Amino acid sequence: RIWTLRYVPEESKDKVISDEDVLGTLLKVFQALFVNDFSKQSDILTVLPEPVKSKYQDLLSVQHPRVKQLEYRHQQQNTFTPEEILYKTLGFSVARAPSSLISAGKGVFVTKGLVRKGAVVSMYPGTVYQKYEPIFFQSIGNPFIFRCLDGVLIDGNDKGISKVVYRSCNGRDQLGPLKMSDSTWLTSEIHNPLAIGQYVNNCSNDRAANVCYQEFDVPAAFPIELKQYLPNIAYSYDKQSPLRCVILVALRDIEQGEELFSNYYTIVS
Ligand SMILES: C[S@@+](CC[C@H](N)C(=O)[O-])C[C@H]1O[C@@H](n2cnc3c(N)ncnc32)[C@H](O)[C@@H]1O
Numbered sequence: 001r002i003w004t005l006r007y008v009p010e011e012s013k014d015k016v017i018s019d020e021d022v023l024g025t026l027l028k029v030f031q032a033l034f035v036n037d038f039s040k041q042s043d044i045l046t047v048l049p050e051p052v053k054s055k056y057q058d059l060l061s062v063q064h065p066r067v068k069q070l071e072y073r074h075q076q077q078n079t080f081t082p083e084e085i086l087y088k089t090l091g092f093s094v095a096r097a098p099s100s101l102i103s104a105g106k107g108v109f110v111t112k113g114l115v116r117k118g119a120v121v122s123m124y125p126g127t128v129y130q131k132y133e134p135i136f137f138q139s140i141g142n143p144f145i146f147r148c149l150d151g152v153l154i155d156g157n158d159k160g161i162s163k164v165v166y167r168s169c170n171g172r173d174q175l176g177p178l179k180m181s182d183s184t185w186l187t188s189e190i191h192n193p194l195a196i197g198q199y200v201n202n203c204s205n206d207r208a209a210n211v212c213y214q215e216f217d218v219p220a221a222f223p224i225e226l227k228q229y230l231p232n233i234a235y236s237y238d239k240q241s242p243l244r245c246v247i248l249v250a251l252r253d254i255e256q257g258e259e260l261f262s263n264y265y266t267i268v269s
Contacts, residue, residue, distance in 0.1 A: 015214055016249045017118050022216045025090070025120040026247075029194065030226040032089045035059050036080050037191075043177035044225055052225065082193040087112050092256075094122055096199050100259045107201045108260045115254040121211055122197035122260065124246035125185040125231030126156035127166045133235050138162050144198050148215055152244050154232065156198030158186045169233045179228040181243075195231035197248045203261040211260050214249050217242040 034041060038060055045053055080088065087093040092113030099107035108122060115121050124146055129135045131151035139145050144157040155162045163186050173180040185195040203209040218230065219242065232245045248262060 016212060016251070017120070017214070019216060021118075022120055022214070022247055023219065023222075026216075026229075027223070027226065029086060029089050030192075030223075030229040031059070032085045033082060033191065033229055034226060036082075036085050041225075044228075047177060048225055052223070082191055083111070086193040090119065091116075092119075092121075093193065094196065094260070095193075096196055099201055101201060101204075101207070104201050106199050108196055108199050110254050110256050110258050110260070112256055114256065115250045117250050117252050119250045120194070120247050121250050121254070122200065122248040123192070123194045123231055124154055124156055124197040124213065124248065125158075125182075125195040126154040126198065127162065127169060127235050128232050128244045129153040129155065129235045135235075138165060146198070146213070146246060148244065148246065154244070154246060158198075165235070166233060169235060169237075172237060173233060178224060181230045181233040182228055185231045192229040192231055194247075197246070200248060200260045200262045202264040207259075207261050209261050209263040210251055210254050210258070211248040211262050212251055213246050213262060216245045216247050218245060 035056060038056065045056070083093045083095065090113075092115045093111050094108055095111045096106045097109050097111075099105060101107070110121075126144065126146070127138075129152065131153070135145070135153055135155065138155050138157070138161050139153075142155065142157050142162065144155060144162070146154040146156060148154070155165070157163070166186060167183055170179070170181055170183045182192050182195065184191040190196070200211065218227075230243065230245065232243055234241075234243060248260070254260070
């Protein structure tokens with residue numbers, strides 16, 4: 001019997017990069033996405049405290065010095081696509097395309113730029129289940145279930161019952177105009193361009209892993225206005241424990257055109 005759950009040996013539990021580095025990268029990308037999408041964020045801005053509001057107005061005036069903020073607000077179009085924002089902030093972009101492996105479906109590729117060793121290259125989106133929570137029906141024939149070291153499961157399937165469950169949790173947790181997570185990874189118009197990590201294919205003998213998974217618990221101080229870009233949500237609403245995210249880290253420099261491969265740690269028993 002082949003288990004698709006991930007198995008990680010004790011000795012490889014160490015994180016490849018620090019939580020501070022992960023947080024720094026996510027904040028950098030999310031903030032750039034937020035500023036780029038400023039014209040559509042007016043409902044959110046009205047509920048934010050004054051210092052936060054003026055921080056973004058300052059950021060905006062640095063990026064668009066000659067455009068008055070009011071005029072900018074009236075523009076309905078984004079200046080850049082999310083992929084372009086990713087390229088501008090991290091120096092690379094990633095996207096899904098037919099895998100370079102035969103009959104492996106889609107995979108994830110570096111479409112532009114260079115990914116440096118140790119960079120956060122992607123996020124694993126999906127509903128987060130504690131190990132005692134029921135996932136049976138969502139897990140039948142589902143190749144997108146990721147198992148964390150502590151037994152927490154993330155369902156990154158963007159179809160069927162998994163999609164319905166994610167959407168319902170997302171609606172439940174919304175606070176007025178403030179979204180606590182991103183559900184656009186379930187659509188063709190993804191707001192967070194990193195949220196495609198569930199499509200990364202497994203390494204093989206001739207295709208070594210060039211990325212690895214790393215867990216990241218969102219700290220309590222995470223800016224509330226940027227939570228709309230987090231592609232994970234808890235199956236059960238829980239105010240106490242932090243949201244679990246999983247990110248993918250580059251194990252070496254990865255060039256434009258290369259496909260990403262991770263190690264699923266498949267157990268054959
Ligand atoms: C998490 S999904 C990855 C995305 C998938 N390629 C797709 O297009 O939906 C895992 C599934 O991808 C396929 N896959 C992943 N790595 C593979 C490989 N090295 N060779 C063949 N198929 C692979 C298998 O069907 C596996 O069940």
